[in-house]
Amino acid sequence: MTATTYPQGATALLCIDPYNDFLAEGGKMWSALSEVATSVGLHDNLAKIRATARGVGLPIFILPHHRHEATDFSGWAHLTPSQAAAHEYQLFAEGSWGGKWYDGFGPDEGDIVVKEHWGASSFANTDLDMQLRQRGITHVIFIGLIANTCVETSARQAAELGYHVTLVRDATAAMSPEAMHAAHEINGPTYAHAILTTAEVMAQLGAKDAA
Template sequence: MSNTTYRAASTALLLVDPYNDFLSDGGKVWPFIKDVAEEVGLLDNLRAITKAVRAAGIRVVIVPHRRWRPGDYECWCHPSPSQQKVMQGHHFAAGDWGGEWHPDFAPQPGDIVAHEHWGSSGFANTDLDFQLKQQGITHVAVVGLLANTCIEATARYAQELGYHVTLIKDATAAFRREMMHSAHELNGPTFAHSIVNTREFIAALPQG
């Protein structure tokens, strides 16, 4: 159970990369995370969390990965292995269905959509920190994809910037169970202030 107090005015849910390619049948990445996602109940947990935080008056912030466009990364000196995969597979392509929001997690009125991040961290080279500080946010809960890449990098960066960080371990997924274990049992405890499951997080929210 979480011992954290989440005040609606100073808490935000960071929903990372809620694209069709990640979360929908027919998405380019979904087949690689499907087993872990279904094992942890990812989609139902994300639905429950987004519903609960909105009912509690907590801000939802969409933290999107760069939508692939022709020419991305091709002339870069040092594209990362993940960026090379995006370049080859055209993941989250701008203008394509895979680069559109999963219909259950599309931005709603009052949500914030941060600038697209090029790498793994939602903070690096974006306006995310600026947007959160302008809203008076001190606590962030990080959910979405993938547990051991964008979720971990975004949450680590949040902690470095002084935010209180919550990881919700069954509201994310990865290619393998070993990656989930590493993200939540080995690495997460070195930077996250709270690591909980969906039920525990929702129980700790203020009443709307």
Template sequence: MTVYDYDRRRTGVLLVDPLNDFLADEGKLWPRIAEVAREVDLRAHLPELVSTAREVDVPVFYVPHHRWTPGLYDSFSHPNPSQRSVDKHQLFAQDAFGGDWYPPLRPEPSDTVVVQHWAQSGFANTDLEMRLRQRGVDHVIVIGLLANTCIETTAKYAMELGFHVSLVTDATAAFSRELMRAAHELNGPTYAHVITDTKSVVAALTT
């Protein structure tokens, strides 16, 4: 895997959708990602990366999905397929277990929680870009869920805005191995500056 020499003063970790419905055993979507997540040891790697970033004063930005409430999408002219699924299954429900933070990944006071995103980009209709610019961050390490949707879209958007982008292949998951391959082997090389793994990122941030 690629080893990159990160300038910690200019680097931020984007932690996308670390919510119970994705990551907890009782989460509604955990059964769909569990096989891939276990293969890459996702639930160990995400806390490792976040704790390492905090230890070396690299800011962590929480990039959460919009929490579901009844009627949330009723006024939408063009809800996308993912939004229709969220509505049908009441995923990431506000003030409920599924929409709460996965306990090992709860934000700490030093972290930044950005405005909730509506679809698949953590930048569209949120304050993420402004928060990054205000911290002097122009290198982003994008981790979380899902590899082929919110991770890919957020990372592509970051690249379009001029950020240096790192993908971490074992700090994300998808509903199938095929979708993981598409995200990292087919699509990732067209926009990401670095495609790496947790071990390499931790080593780069701590040396």
């Protein structure tokens, strides 16, 4: 892929599902994600890229999954397998510790928290597209979880809507190395404009400590 530049005032960092259930020891999905997350240095990379974005004035958008309640999906005809599993485990349950932001990765002052998504796409039935366009955003950098589900689905739709899309291969995780490989080596190159490491994104953004 060709070198990517990120226009000031038109680039945003999009962080998907920074919940305890994904990122914290004791979270409902941490045991399934921990091997890959640890291998790529997920927590450190998320912290670095978020700090870099703030340092260069990029807006940060938090893209949260719906926080489950026991009565969700009552009467629904076509739950996806992921929705059914998440509902069974009450992932990110409303009012629970697992449904709270992981310490340091939730919204800070000035961040934009978009409406919760019910499926894998952060665009479907939310205000994300409107929030981005109203702020003149054309370039979106995706981080968060999970690489081959919510990140991939959201990033694909961003590309379909005309945004310039960057995936950050070590600022996400999946439940297996094979899923990570599929997300970044097989599927990602069919739609993403750039697939970079955290250090590469930081360098492109002009961070002094990108090495």
